[in-house]
Amino acid sequence: MDMKGGFIKNLPKVYGLYTGGFAVFILIMAIAEQAGVSAKNIGVMFVAFTVLIYAFIGYLSRTVQVDAYYVAGRQVPTVFNGMATAADWMSGASFVALAGGVYFGGYTYMAFLVGWTGGYVLVATLLAPYLRKFGCYTVPDFIGTRYGGNLVRACSVFVLFIASFTYVTAQINATGTIASRALGIPFELGVWVGLISILICSMLGGMRAVTWTQVAQYIVLIIAYLLPVFWISNKIGGGVFPHLMLGDEVARLGELEQQFGLVKNSAADMKAAGVPGGLKYISGPHSGVPDGGMAVWKYLSLAICMMVGTASLPHILMRYFTTPSVKAARKSVAWSLFFIFLLYSSAPMLATLSKLALMDPNLPTGIIGKSISDVQSIAWVQNWSAVKQVFIADFNGDGILQLNEWFMRGDVVVLATPEVAGLPFVISGLVFAGGMAAAMSTADGLVLAISNALSHDIYYKIVNPKADTAKRLIVARVLLVIIGAAGAYIASFRLTSILGSVAWAFDFAMSGLFFPLVLGVWWKRATRQGAIAGILAGILSGWAYLLYVYPKFSVAIWGVAHEPWLGIDHLRFGMIGAPVCLVTMVVVSLMTKEPDAATQKMVDDTRIPTGKAVLGKQH
Amino acid sequence: MSNKDAYWAKTKNHMIVTLVLWAFFSLVIFMFGSELNTMSFLGYPLAYYMTAQGSLLAFVVMLFWTANKQEKIDEEHGYSEREED
Numbered sequence: 001m002d003m004k005g006g007f008i009k010n011l012p013k014v015y016g017l018y019t020g021g022f023a024v025f026i027l028i029m030a031i032a033e034q035a036g037v038s039a040k041n042i043g044v045m046f047v048a049f050t051v052l053i054y055a056f057i058g059y060l061s062r063t064v065q066v067d068a069y070y071v072a073g074r075q076v077p078t079v080f081n082g083m084a085t086a087a088d089w090m091s092g093a094s095f096v097a098l099a100g101g102v103y104f105g106g107y108t109y110m111a112f113l114v115g116w117t118g119g120y121v122l123v124a125t126l127l128a129p130y131l132r133k134f135g136c137y138t139v140p141d142f143i144g145t146r147y148g149g150n151l152v153r154a155c156s157v158f159v160l161f162i163a164s165f166t167y168v169t170a171q172i173n174a175t176g177t178i179a180s181r182a183l184g185i186p187f188e189l190g191v192w193v194g195l196i197s198i199l200i201c202s203m204l205g206g207m208r209a210v211t212w213t214q215v216a217q218y219i220v221l222i223i224a225y226l227l228p229v230f231w232i233s234n235k236i237g238g239g240v241f242p243h244l245m246l247g248d249e250v251a252r253l254g255e256l257e258q259q260f261g262l263v264k265n266s267a268a269d270m271k272a273a274g275v276p277g278g279l280k281y282i283s284g285p286h287s288g289v290p291d292g293g294m295a296v297w298k299y300l301s302l303a304i305c306m307m308v309g310t311a312s313l314p315h316i317l318m319r320y321f322t323t324p325s326v327k328a329a330r331k332s333v334a335w336s337l338f339f340i341f342l343l344y345s346s347a348p349m350l351a352t353l354s355k356l357a358l359m360d361p362n363l364p365t366g367i368i369g370k371s372i373s374d375v376q377s378i379a380w381v382q383n384w385s386a387v388k389q390v391f392i393a394d395f396n397g398d399g400i401l402q403l404n405e406w407f408m409r410g411d412v413v414v415l416a417t418p419e420v421a422g423l424p425f426v427i428s429g430l431v432f433a434g435g436m437a438a439a440m441s442t443a444d445g446l447v448l449a450i451s452n453a454l455s456h457d458i459y460y461k462i463v464n465p466k467a468d469t470a471k472r473l474i475v476a477r478v479l480l481v482i483i484g485a486a487g488a489y490i491a492s493f494r495l496t497s498i499l500g501s502v503a504w505a506f507d508f509a510m511s512g513l514f515f516p517l518v519l520g521v522w523w524k525r526a527t528r529q530g531a532i533a534g535i536l537a538g539i540l541s542g543w544a545y546l547l548y549v550y551p552k553f554s555v556a557i558w559g560v561a562h563e564p565w566l567g568i569d570h571l572r573f574g575m576i577g578a579p580v581c582l583v584t585m586v587v588v589s590l591m592t593k594e595p596d597a598a599t600q601k602m603v604d605d606t607r608i609p610t611g612k613a614v615l616g617k618q619h
Numbered sequence: 620m621s622n623k624d625a626y627w628a629k630t631k632n633h634m635i636v637t638l639v640l641w642a643f644f645s646l647v648i649f650m651f652g653s654e655l656n657t658m659s660f661l662g663y664p665l666a667y668y669m670t671a672q673g674s675l676l677a678f679v680v681m682l683f684w685t686a687n688k689q690e691k692i693d694e695e696h697g698y699s700e701r702e703e704d
Contacts, residue, residue, distance in 0.1 A: 102671075107652070110670040117675045118645040124682050125637045129689075243672060247662020287667035289652035299649055307645060325700045327690060334682035341679050348671035607627055610698045 008075055015080075018053075019219050025049060026223075030426045039425040040184060046429040047182040047436050050220055054213045054440065055200040061212050062204035066469050069206030069476060070137040070452060072322040076211055081328075082335025084211050085319045087218035089116075089336070090343055091167075092174025092439025093502055095221060098344070100410025102351035104280045107289050111299045113344050115306025117337060122311035124333035128320040130521040130606050132329035135613025136321065138449075139314040139513070140457040145615060146520040146602065147528040150462045155535040157453045159512030160314045162539070164450045165487070167313075167505035171443035172198070172484075173491040178439060182432040188492045194440070195488040202444045203477050206452075210444045211322060217437035222342055224434020229346045232353050232421045236363060242349040249356050253286045256359045260368060260403040265395065273393035279407040286355065298567050305574045309506025312513040315442075315449035326609035354417040359403070365420055372401050380419045384412060447487065451479040503571045504546070511542030511577025515585055524603050526585065529592040534585025542577025546570055626696040633692060637685045644669075644677040 007014075029042055063069055076084065094116075101109045136142040140160060144153030175194025180187045201213040229242060239245025264283050284290070310316065319336075320329045357365040367375045372394055375381055384390040391407040414435070418427040455476035460467055467475070512535050519526040547553045550570040551561040568575045595603075602614050620628070648655060648669055655666040660673070693699045 107667060107670060110667075111649075114645055114649070114670055114674050117678050118641060121637065121641040121645075121678055121681060121685075125634050125641075125685060244661055247659070250663055250667065287656070287664050289656045289666050291653060296650055296652065299652070300646055303645055303649070327686075327693070327700050330686040330689060331683075334679065334686050337682055338679050341675050345672045345675055604623065607630070608623065608698050609693055609700050 008077060011077065011080055015215060015219065018216060019223075022050075022220060022223070026426065026430060029429060030424065033424055033426050039428070042425055042429040043182040043432050044184070046433040047179065050433045050437060051197045051440075054216060054437075055197065057213045057216055058201035058203075058205060058209040061209035063206065063208050064469070064473065066472060067137075068208045069473055070321075070456065071318075072206075072208040072211045074322055075324055076322040078323065078328045078332045079335050080215050081211070081319060081323055081332040082339050083218040084214035085316065085332070085336035086339035086343075087214040087221065087437070087441035088319055088445040089316060089340055089442070090221065090438050091171055091442035091502070092178065092435055093170060094343070095225065095435045095438035096174070096178075096411045096414045098347040099350040099354070100413040102348050103355055103413045104282060104284075104410060106284050106286045108284065108295070108299060110348065111302040112306060113347070115303040116310060117340060117344055118303065119307040119310025120333055120337040120340075122307060123316065123320075124330055126518050127311060127317060127521065128333050129326045129329045129609070131317060131517075132320055132323060133326050133609060133613060134606050135615040135619075137456050137615075137619070138453045139317050139517070140453050141461075141615070143513075143516055143520065143531065144457060144461060146599070146606075147516075147526075147531040148599065149528055152528055152532050152535070153457050153461060155532055156513065156516065157457050159508065159535060159539050160453050161450060163313065163505045163509040163513075164315060164446045165483075166508060167315075167502055168443055168446040168450070168483075168487045169490045170502050171439050171446060172487045174439035175436065175443060176488075176491055178432060178435045182429075182436070191488050191492040194436075194443075195484050198440055198443050198447065199481060199484055201440065202448050203480055206473075206476065207318075207322060207448060210448055214441045214444065217441040218339065221434040221437040221441075222339070224430045224437070225343050226346060228418045228423060228427050228431060229350050229353070231423055231427065232357070232417060233349070235421055235423070236353060236357055236365070238353055238356075242353065243345060246349055246352050249352055250287050252360065253352065253355055254288070256368075257282075257285055257403075260359070263402070263404040265404050269395055270393070273395065275391055275393055275407050276388040279389075279391050279409050281404050281407050282355075283404065286352070294567055301568065301572045301575055305503070305510060305572050306506055308510040308514050308578060309503075309574060312509035312517065313505070314453070314509075314513075315445040317517075318449060318452070319445070350417065351413060354413045354420070357417070357421055358406070365422070368401055368403050368406060370401055372399055372405075375401050380416060384408075384416055389416075443484075443487075447480060447484050450483045451476060454479045454483075501571060504573075507542060507546075507572070507574035507577065508539065510574040511581060512539035514578055515582045519585060519589075521603070521606060523589075524600050525589055525594060527589045527592045527595055530585045530587075530589030533588040534581045537584035538577045538581025541580040542573050545576040546573045549573065622696055626692065626698060629692050629696075630689065633685070633688060637681065640681055641678070644674045644681075648674070 029045065033042055067073055101112065131142055134142055140153050140156040143156040172191060172194060176187055176191030179193045180190030202210050233239055233242035238249055262283055262285065320332060323329045323332050357363060359368045360366045361369045372392055376392065381390060389409045389412050392401060393405050395405055415431060418431060455472065459475050460472055516531045516535055547557060548562055549564050554560065554562050605611060605614055652666040656664040658665040660668045
């Protein structure tokens, strides 16, 4: 494939054909289902077909050039970069777990939605256009050049590594889960199948290959998310366009909550009934806002952590290094958020529809308030009970299923709702392919962010600055495989629980990177010593607080679980790390000598869209 | 004041305006969640609507607006990049 001007101009045609081809594939699968092909085989074909296409795109995008490998040759058009960023951003967790989170958490949980979108305003105004102008290959490349010196570069690579690695194991875990369910293989094997798929997409072409596969993955995942939402909405009478029309359904859920009652189960009861781990029940209101200042603070602090964390995550920032211009970088952030919005605004709608389908006794799908023996004879309840994804506990022994007696894993909302609402299996196969696309695209971006920082910033800039192009690219690829394998190894032993929540990645990134990046552009007086002190103080204080506040860690270290300060729990530890980073950085900068004239000139050049980049095309 | 300084002063003001709007839609309105939820929009309780969809949409619109405005500032000061291709 010719990757120069011709290819770029033909992109709309190429991806148009691809989308059409995918639609035809869905139709063929639908016909196959009618013709009697088993559900399992349809699932296998969906995942296998899409993964092979990504691998093919990855192979076509192979390269031997440094700037193509690191920044896709800086020629990715605005809208396509927006799609690639959206796929990079929306992880397997977003795809399968977000709607489930809203389903169980209601209003309180939706702070994540605001956080994971609002952060892009910070990206667009404070960072993306300036980092693009700077001309860096990686995020630590900016910090290392702006502040000068190997130590500050190494410190920023350290933060990047902690934040991104926390995230990537969860993504490889998700690819493994989906691959194992769709292909009917053990989880441990699924993880390695997932890893090989990820590596084929990224190894030969680096950022260029990841870019073009991510665009393809976005198209699959957005179709796979939106089609069932619209279909279910129309099927259960929610309206043609659910986003604008579910007001009555939301109100109805409020009535049903009143009718059934929101009861909190005691831990002892749940243990006695043998509820499997990770399963949840509805105990909070769907649209109601909890009262009190503490509830408001918890909402706001979570939103702040996710927003500031978004603006500090290297795998997202580096997507804006690939646009042809500064102007395009700004617009590209806007397009990214538009494509993200399409999925994120649909998650609460899916949660609403799914909840109503189960709770409303007037709908044929309703199960709450029905007799337990009837519910247990429903096919999907049996299937998902068998794999411990749903569970029924008759606490009051009346033989009727109460709201607090129905337990379910969050993922089931996305994975099983099509089946619950009686959609054909082809839709469930499509959802598997979408989940796989979401998990793979994020894992790709993260593995590449880590291995690029190690190969460019540690190997080339610090260890061996004389390395030639061929050697640099070999090192980059070897590191890519090592990082991927390390992530898969941890995932395959199910050690991910020790790494905790993906929210931690945001907290780590905001603790160590947000202020050094922002002040690097917006405050000329920021010095090297200030940056080093800030990064270390931020990440170490955040980390220390995490050990203090996360029960599993604090019990192991201190023998007791600590009460969070001011409601700042383990999901929000960036609220400690980032302010510590800011104060330290400002104080130390003011105590040390002002940056020299050359550095000040560098900052001036960064702020203006025209003129030469600070770092050359090849560096 | 040199052209460069004037450009940066304007860019900075524009950044502040954008961040004020951002803070309004991401933080300020959710300080009054319970109060807002007594009102309704499209039939949804207002605070629920904003966190599920409204603020998200506001961010998207804001980003296109802010990029266009910044392009105008670039042009005024002669820092507009030539269209590539």
